[in-house]
Amino acid sequence: MVKGNVPDETVVEVTPPGPLKLVKIKGTALQREFLLQADDVIVAVNGKHWSQIGSIENTVRTALDMTGRPILATVVRDKNMFSVFLSKPFPKGSPVLAGDEAQEFNEFKPSMAIEHIRTLSNYSILADGQNEADVLEMRKSLLAMIFPPLWLIGRRLWEPLAAFTCAIMTAFVIHQSLGLLIYFFMCVYVGIRQVPLGLLSMQREGMRRRMVVAARDEQEAQLIALRFNEKLKFKFTSKEKVNGLAIDVEIV
Numbered sequence: 001m002v003k004g005n006v007p008d009e010t011v012v013e014v015t016p017p018g019p020l021k022l023v024k025i026k027g028t029a030l031q032r033e034f035l036l037q038a039d040d041v042i043v044a045v046n047g048k049h050w051s052q053i054g055s056i057e058n059t060v061r062t063a064l065d066m067t068g069r070p071i072l073a074t075v076v077r078d079k080n081m082f083s084v085f086l087s088k089p090f091p092k093g094s095p096v097l098a099g100d101e102a103q104e105f106n107e108f109k110p111s112m113a114i115e116h117i118r119t120l121s122n123y124s125i126l127a128d129g130q131n132e133a134d135v136l137e138m139r140k141s142l143l144a145m146i147f148p149p150l151w152l153i154g155r156r157l158w159e160p161l162a163a164f165t166c167a168i169m170t171a172f173v174i175h176q177s178l179g180l181l182i183y184f185f186m187c188v189y190v191g192i193r194q195v196p197l198g199l200l201s202m203q204r205e206g207m208r209r210r211m212v213v214a215a216r217d218e219q220e221a222q223l224i225a226l227r228f229n230e231k232l233k234f235k236f237t238s239k240e241k242v243n244g245l246a247i248d249v250e251i252v
Contacts, residue, residue: 018096019043019076019105020056029088034122034212037077041097042090043105044074044083047112050105056096061089072117072214074110080227081108083214085122120214123221124199125232126207133225133232134207135218136198145191152190155201160190 020042022030030036043050045059053059063071070085097105127133144151152161164186172179190197199209211228215221222234 017051017053017055018098018102019050020090021095021097022090023094024091028091030086030090033088034084034086035209036075036084039077041076041105042073043076043081043108044110046072047074047110047114047117049109050102057090057092057094060086064089072112072120074108076105076108078228081110082211082224082227083110083112083120084212085120085214119216121216122212123215123218124212125210125221125225126199126202127210127229127232128206128208131229131231131233132207133210133222133234134202135221135225135234136195136202137218138195138212140191140194144194145187148186148190151194152197155198157197157201160197 022040070087074083122138124136171182
């Protein structure tokens, strides 16, 4: 009796779920665009805790490839938690924490429904050397596309405002149709470039980007930033809410 060949059994090693630690982050788009740092730990994706995700790295990469829409990553840094919308995948080979290392991050459990996530937007936190700070929403404003001069004034972009005003006035002197065409071009240009222009106005004041966070509004973005640096002094801050107090009357 001839014995048949018995195929060798292949053992596939399955990595258990765990938080994802960012290590090789320097020079990547995640660092340049979203200011993520080495040793940041990803504990949730789109409000779903790491214990419910087979692989954070693969899940994010697949979601970005299939939908083309940003995902909301929840990050732990210096024992504080924040979230940020990302449009780039995590570096391949990022270590997955396991055992006691993973359990250290078990307490960080964001509870966010999809309906809540849809109300969030990315905000850039900028500050100068004296910790004078400001916030810029990274989502485009309809005002910038419809009435660019007013938006440029609000962002204190005097040079682009002067250039466009001179161009429009000169064009209207030549011909009304040319003036309307130049104004339309201005709407399109500012509508497309409004976020870089907004960052430029703040950087000219000596401010530099410190972090990017997802929040409902500027006030919530400020509160998140203050968890990481309580010395930040925002231009427009409600001190009562920053200190966790709620009042029902205006301060006079």
